[in-house]
Amino acid sequence: MNSNIGKGSMSTASSSAAWKAGDVVPDRFPAGLRVLVVDDDPTCLMILEKMLRTCLYEVTKCNRAETALSMLRENKNGFDIVISDVHMPDMDGFKLLEHIGLEMDLPVIMMSADDGKHVVMKGVTHGACDYLIKPVRIEALKNIWQHVVRKWKNEWKDFEQSGSVEEGDRQQKQSEDADYSSSANEGNWKSSKKRKDDEDETDERDDSSTLKKPRVVWSVELHQQFVAAVNQLGIDKAVPKKILELMNVPGLTRENVASHLQKYRLYLRRLSGVSQHQNSFMSHQEETFGPLSSLNGLDLQTLAATGQLPAESLATLQAAGLGRSTAKSGVPMALVDQRNIFSFENPKLRFGEGQQQHINGNNKQINLLHGIPMTMEPKQLVGLHHTAQSIGNVNMQVTSHGAQSGQNNSLLMQMGQPQSRGHILNDATVGHAPRLLSSMGQPILSNGIAANVSTRNRIPENIRAPGYNPVSQASSMLNFPMNHASELPGNILPLGSTPGMSSLTSKGTFQEDVNSEIKGSGGFMPSYDIFNDLNQHKPQSWELQNVSMTSDASQRSNSLQGNLDLTQSVLVQQGISSGQMNGQNRSAAVVSKAMCSAGDFSEQRNAQNVNQHFNTLLVDNTIRVKSEIVADVSPANLFPDHFGQEDLMSALLKQQEGIAPAENEFDFDGYSMDNIPE
Amino acid sequence: MRQSFFDEEILDRQFIQLEKLEDRENPNFVEEVLTLYFRDSTTLLATIEREMENVPIDFPKVDRILHQLKGSSASIGANKVRNEITKTRELWQQGNREGAKATFQEARKEHDTLKAKLEPYFQQLRQAGPAETAMRPR
Numbered sequence: 112m113n114s115n116i117g118k119g120s121m122s123t124a125s126s127s128a129a130w131k132a133g134d135v136v137p138d139r140f141p142a143g144l145r146v147l148v149v150d151d152d153p154t155c156l157m158i159l160e161k162m163l164r165t166c167l168y169e170v171t172k173c174n175r176a177e178t179a180l181s182m183l184r185e186n187k188n189g190f191d192i193v194i195s196d197v198h199m200p201d202m203d204g205f206k207l208l209e210h211i212g213l214e215m216d217l218p219v220i221m222m223s224a225d226d227g228k229h230v231v232m233k234g235v236t237h238g239a240c241d242y243l244i245k246p247v248r249i250e251a252l253k254n255i256w257q258h259v260v261r262k263w264k265n266e267w268k269d270f271e272q273s274g275s276v277e278e279g280d281r282q283q284k285q286s287e288d289a290d291y292s293s294s295a296n297e298g299n300w301k302s303s304k305k306r307k308d309d310e311d312e313t314d315e316r317d318d319s320s321t322l323k324k325p326r327v328v329w330s331v332e333l334h335q336q337f338v339a340a341v342n343q344l345g346i347d348k349a350v351p352k353k354i355l356e357l358m359n360v361p362g363l364t365r366e367n368v369a370s371h372l373q374k375y376r377l378y379l380r381r382l383s384g385v386s387q388h389q390n391s392f393m394s395h396q397e398e399t400f401g402p403l404s405s406l407n408g409l410d411l412q413t414l415a416a417t418g419q420l421p422a423e424s425l426a427t428l429q430a431a432g433l434g435r436s437t438a439k440s441g442v443p444m445a446l447v448d449q450r451n452i453f454s455f456e457n458p459k460l461r462f463g464e465g466q467q468q469h470i471n472g473n474n475k476q477i478n479l480l481h482g483i484p485m486t487m488e489p490k491q492l493v494g495l496h497h498t499a500q501s502i503g504n505v506n507m508q509v510t511s512h513g514a515q516s517g518q519n520n521s522l523l524m525q526m527g528q529p530q531s532r533g534h535i536l537n538d539a540t541v542g543h544a545p546r547l548l549s550s551m552g553q554p555i556l557s558n559g560i561a562a563n564v565s566t567r568n569r570i571p572e573n574i575r576a577p578g579y580n581p582v583s584q585a586s587s588m589l590n591f592p593m594n595h596a597s598e599l600p601g602n603i604l605p606l607g608s609t610p611g612m613s614s615l616t617s618k619g620t621f622q623e624d625v626n627s628e629i630k631g632s633g634g635f636m637p638s639y640d641i642f643n644d645l646n647q648h649k650p651q652s653w654e655l656q657n658v659s660m661t662s663d664a665s666q667r668s669n670s671l672q673g674n675l676d677l678t679q680s681v682l683v684q685q686g687i688s689s690g691q692m693n694g695q696n697r698s699a700a701v702v703s704k705a706m707c708s709a710g711d712f713s714e715q716r717n718a719q720n721v722n723q724h725f726n727t728l729l730v731d732n733t734i735r736v737k738s739e740i741v742a743d744v745s746p747a748n749l750f751p752d753h754f755g756q757e758d759l760m761s762a763l764l765k766q767q768e769g770i771a772p773a774e775n776e777f778d779f780d781g782y783s784m785d786n787i788p789e
Numbered sequence: 790m791r792q793s794f795f796d797e798e799i800l801d802r803q804f805i806q807l808e809k810l811e812d813r814e815n816p817n818f819v820e821e822v823l824t825l826y827f828r829d830s831t832t833l834l835a836t837i838e839r840e841m842e843n844v845p846i847d848f849p850k851v852d853r854i855l856h857q858l859k860g861s862s863a864s865i866g867a868n869k870v871r872n873e874i875t876k877t878r879e880l881w882q883q884g885n886r887e888g889a890k891a892t893f894q895e896a897r898k899e900h901d902t903l904k905a906k907l908e909p910y911f912q913q914l915r916q917a918g919p920a921e922t923a924m925r926p927r
Contacts, residue, residue: 158810162810249810
């Protein structure tokens with residue numbers, strides 16, 4: 112399956128190696144690609160719209176960045192790609208780019224009449240997947256679909272790496288092996304991929320034996336190492352290569368570090384009001400998430416304490432998230448905990464996510480977070496926006512790694528659960544994921560979420576246990592929004608509806624994330640508690656940060672901190688029997704819907720998987736998780752974060768017949784369902 | 790007439806791109822875009838002129854508007870206008886106010902010339918009707 116997608120035409124089924132199943136790209140693709148174009152110049156807007164329509168894309172135009180953001184937030188899966196001008200009156204184009212990257216993890220193309228190297232570089236560092244110079248020619252627009260596909264592919268791969276895709280397991284296993292063993296390849300591949308001018312995408316793919324990049328799970332420990340290395344080098348001088356050397360972690364690639372660094376930088380920047388990093392943006396090095404690393408569960412608390420944590424947790428989460436894309440270092444859960452730490456507002460997480468690209472990866476990473484602070488305060492999870500993802504990832508990773516110490520396990524479990532369940536709140540919002548962990552303290556995660564986490568931690572699938580404590584944290588906030596609370600049984604998280612959720616909404620993104628992926632990783636927050644009660648809905652106060660899932664007993668409330676993402680997963684796990692959880696997470700539409708509500712997660716999971724979006728995300732996460740938790744977390748859920756593309760993916764996946772199986776995995780939205788040991 | 794635009798380099802290939810976008814659904818697409826452009830550009834040019842004389846001068850604001858004008862002019866293929874605007878902006882960024890003002894006047898002149906020339910052109914197109922449009926060389 113390494114048929115590289117890049118090979119040339121997505122249209123050929125075989126080329127999309129990424130999709131295991133059937134790799135069949137719909138024939139009409141890329142027609143129908145949903146593009147959002149933002150530009151304050153009406154002339155350009157009109158021309159672009161017409162050009163895009165001519166390319167048979169579905170175009171929505173917008174002349175204000177704020178409007179665009181709210182459009183994206185409201186309809187998380189309504190778009191596949193965004194094209195934005197750099198100079199706009201109400202918001203800087205790069206800022207918008209960051210937001211989108213973090214919250215929705217969609218590919219963003221920047222455009223401007225300015226072709227100065229400096230500006231183009233800024234686009235790169237902020238995570239834009241391409242940069243167009245005005246006047247824009249229609250030829251340039253014809254190929255934008257490649258960015259969407261690429262992202263899916265990455266996510267999918269990540270998912271695969273997480274290895275537990277049921278369907279895709281086969282493939283994934285192969286890839287997994289390859290992944291882990293070829294982290295170097297991945298690194299190479301990633302780096303090449305990172306370059307926007309990824310002209311040799313296919314080549315690169317070929318290089319990495321299975322194209323699957325092992326996802327690095329930015330566990331708390333790993334993140335701590337990372338932060339230490341960065342601090343040692345000096346934030347401005349910290350280059351991935353050196354950091355890698357200092358960290359001296361086998362299997363970790365420069366790419367992993369680079370993306371993690373980028374996220375971290377973003378995170379720090381946000382903390383300090385962007386004062387710092389701006390310049391150091393190394394191509395993906397965003398703020399060093401140093402703090403994240405420390406998040407390992409224990410630290411999370413500390414982190415939570417310091418406002419920084421959130422950033423860090425993000426970092427961790429990001430790391431986790433990043434890890435996803437980059438490499439999953441088994442660092443499992445430790446990071447997950449961290450994620451929890453990230454309870455800091457989810458927005459931070461976004462940072463990590465900011466990097467759209469990374470975010471995908473982060474999803475994985477976020478899983479990591481799950482593991483973390485299970486005990487921790489739910490707040491911390493907030494940070495984990497990645498956690499959602501990472502948690503998924505982390506969980507996956509973690510579990511694979513042997514679940515880091517029992518702690519992780521527990522955390523993971525918690526997290527994992529949220530992840531898997533939450534479908535991985537992976538959403539970029541990531542921050543959420545952590546939350547779950549922290550709050551969850553309880554093994555609850557094991558429930559569905561654990562899926563993410565569980566994989567890692569093998570969390571005693573207790574996940575079904577009390578609402579995911581982990582989720583309790585902020586995640587609840589995040590995650591919950593995720594799934595649109597729609598499904599959650601009982602109340603669980605009507606995520607948006609729940610009061611706590613309000614916070615989530617703020618997260619806005621999380622919801623998206625949540626929907627997308629159940630962010631299981633992060634945020635499953637409090638919602639999970641709910642799950643325990645399942646269906647108790649505990650009005651989940653998921654509020655992101657400290658959403659203490661009031662509803663449920665303490666468990667949930669764990670700190671729903673922001674990361675409701677986890678909640679999602681948690682919810683999922685919780686047995687939310689209603690697949691709702693998944694649905695929630697999945698908002699992504701596809702899958703979850705059915706799933707969650709169904710209560711039969713298992714069913715949903717598959718359904719979800721099919722949904723594709725999640726598949727990729729979840730798949731990775733879930734897949735991995737699968738191994739572990741298996742129970743529910745169809746890794747697919749884990750990936751929810753990515754799913755901005757999910758829709759796209761799902762569409763694609765759907766199309767691909769073969770994919771179906773793989774999709775199942777991915778769809779983890781529901782994934783929790785399977786896992787959810789109801 | 791159309792060819793003269795290209796010969797004189799008033800319009801460049803980007804204009805052709807716009808023409809290519811016309812189809813049955815949007816038969817007057819080019820004219821619509823150009824109308825939109827002139828509506829905005831006229832306002833922006835007036836703003837720039839005013840701001841350049843303002844005291845105290847808001848340098849960034851003028852720069853921003855120049856940038857926007859550059860972008861939209863380029864997007865419609867207004868070659869000469871874009872070039873003059875670019876020159877104006879460079880001088881402005883260097884702090885050369887007088888030089889920028891002078892160049893700006895050139896830009897304005899080119900802009901008005903373009904507008905004046907395009908109006909009869911579109912009128913001619915409209916009068917000619919669809920047949921003419923179909924026959925219009927691409």
